Amino acid sequence: MKKPRAAGRSHRKKASSQDRGEQCGPSNSQAKLSAPDGLARQQEKVVLQASVSPYHLFKDTAEVKAFREGLLRWYDREKRDLPWRRLAESEVDGDRRAYAVWVSEVMLQQTQVATVIAYYSRWMQKWPTLQDLAGASIEVVEELGGHVPRTAETLQQLLPGVGRYTAGAIASIAFGQAVGVVDGNVVRVLCRVRAIGADPSSPHVSQKLWSLAQLLVDPARPGDFNQAAMDLGATVCTPQRPLCNQCPVQSLCRARQRVEGEQLSASRSLPPSPDVEECAPNTGQCQLCPPPTEPWDPTLGVVNFPRKASRKPPREECSAACVLEQPGALGGAQLLLVQRPGSGLLAGLWEFPSVSVSTEPSGQCQRQALLQELQKWAGPLPATHLQHLGEVGHTFSHIKLTYQVYGLTLEGQTPVATAPPGARWLTREEFHSAAVSTAMKKVFRVYEGQQPGTRKSFKRSRVSVSSSRKKPSRGQQVLDGFFQPLVHTDAPKLSGTAQ
Ligand code: SF4
Ligand SMILES: [Zn+2]
Numbered sequence: 001m002k003k004p005r006a007a008g009r010s011h012r013k014k015a016s017s018q019d020r021g022e023q024c025g026p027s028n029s030q031a032k033l034s035a036p037d038g039l040a041r042q043q044e045k046v047v048l049q050a051s052v053s054p055y056h057l058f059k060d061t062a063e064v065k066a067f068r069e070g071l072l073r074w075y076d077r078e079k080r081d082l083p084w085r086r087l088a089e090s091e092v093d094g095d096r097r098a099y100a101v102w103v104s105e106v107m108l109q110q111t112q113v114a115t116v117i118a119y120y121s122r123w124m125q126k127w128p129t130l131q132d133l134a135g136a137s138i139e140v141v142e143e144l145g146g147h148v149p150r151t152a153e154t155l156q157q158l159l160p161g162v163g164r165y166t167a168g169a170i171a172s173i174a175f176g177q178a179v180g181v182v183d184g185n186v187v188r189v190l191c192r193v194r195a196i197g198a199d200p201s202s203p204h205v206s207q208k209l210w211s212l213a214q215l216l217v218d219p220a221r222p223g224d225f226n227q228a229a230m231d232l233g234a235t236v237c238t239p240q241r242p243l244c245n246q247c248p249v250q251s252l253c254r255a256r257q258r259v260e261g262e263q264l265s266a267s268r269s270l271p272p273s274p275d276v277e278e279c280a281p282n283t284g285q286c287q288l289c290p291p292p293t294e295p296w297d298p299t300l301g302v303v304n305f306p307r308k309a310s311r312k313p314p315r316e317e318c319s320a321a322c323v324l325e326q327p328g329a330l331g332g333a334q335l336l337l338v339q340r341p342g343s344g345l346l347a348g349l350w351e352f353p354s355v356s357v358s359t360e361p362s363g364q365c366q367r368q369a370l371l372q373e374l375q376k377w378a379g380p381l382p383a384t385h386l387q388h389l390g391e392v393g394h395t396f397s398h399i400k401l402t403y404q405v406y407g408l409t410l411e412g413q414t415p416v417a418t419a420p421p422g423a424r425w426l427t428r429e430e431f432h433s434a435a436v437s438t439a440m441k442k443v444f445r446v447y448e449g450q451q452p453g454t455r456k457s458f459k460r461s462r463v464s465v466s467s468s469r470k471k472p473s474r475g476q477q478v479l480d481g482f483f484q485p486l487v488h489t490d491a492p493k494l495s496g497t498a499q
Helices: 038-051 061-078 083-090 094-108 113-126 130-135 140-144 152-158 164-175 184-193 203-216 222-235 254-267 364-378 428-433 438-449 474-482
Strands: 315-326 334-339 354-357 387-395 399-409 423-426
Touching: 061 203, 061 222, 083 094, 083 113, 094 113, 094 130, 094 164, 152 164, 164 222, 184 203, 184 222, 184 254, 203 222, 315 364, 315 438, 334 364, 334 428, 354 364, 364 399, 387 438, 399 438, 423 428
Parallel strands: 315 399
Antiparallel strands: 315 334, 315 354, 334 423, 387 399
């Protein structure tokens, strides 16, 4: 978990109308209240109305109210019974509520609800409160001042690693702050309900979606409203087969209206007539409509929304990594692993010593740079033993990384007993259960393929390591890593990302 730094304050205020400020708790009477933010709310409205066709907005407060009521009625009937929800509803202590929501939200960003339940229960057994978690760490309690911040703004400000979504989820669910949240499910629901066909990942559209979420959130039950919107996206307004007939906001959904209009025209054998309420289509003028190059496809129906985010191709990078092994070490062969920095790609995970290199394979400069890196951790080494073994590729979300794989075996030398801070000697068994990335496991497989007595040799050329065996998801691997006894002797981190 990223270290929190300070605490915020909470206070209570009664809600009275659609535009009132923040309101009482996580659907229970113990929730603390946060300050109203009427000005921000007004500004959101001004921004929305100034630059967007009314077609993509809600007509009036009655429409907003109908949306809230329909969604919350559905949620009260259909909500899933989840352990963190139970705790958020029944726990009197605000810090405990916030901690439970925080843990669950971070886990839900890694993997599916069904999988998270088991991890969440294990986590809460092991570290039931923030203090228990901090007890294994160094600075958390002092920096937090003993309390979790109470508002979305302070949560985001004071807890590194907590972004706008997680801060909003904690503030609304644990503290009853009327702040809207936007995750992937909410994006889909809002894009369909308001016929937003422009790229939702673009800053302009994203800002509009956050504004809509803020406008819609129910000030009386903000935590329930946000969870209901996310549940709706997860269970009814699903990506491929939305169940519009079961949808509590169907009557307000522009995507659905459009489909029904087309069906009506078809049943009367009429050409599709322009909907009087439709936004000016195909002119390229509206920033929330699909671009003219991607017109409405009648065969897709409501699934026309949202538009798939345009993805940049991953950039190509190259790294040289070396498996340094001392076979004769006390207790069996050992491998040198070093820990990655606490932020950025693969933060905090362990890897074989490596250096970024140009894409030229196995050049002299590459060997020298790698040798220097190795010596930084393990002292003087026999350069002639450094062998290039092959290469292996791994694609992260935004980087396509090729590893030039080297091996260096310290045979006939006195085993190195210690490693400097940030490095460890691990046995092969320990390596397999440690918090290492998938990419490093691929590197190790190339190395193993070159060792006598291990699995059959890999070719020296590019190695394919794909497997037909179903692997746990990336997020699951991350969560598994927190329960590994070996590497996490320090504070467990919620923010690690194994890819
Ligand atoms: S009516 Fe259909 S498309 Fe519209 S929000 Fe409901 S499930 Fe989604
Ligand atoms: Zn439009």
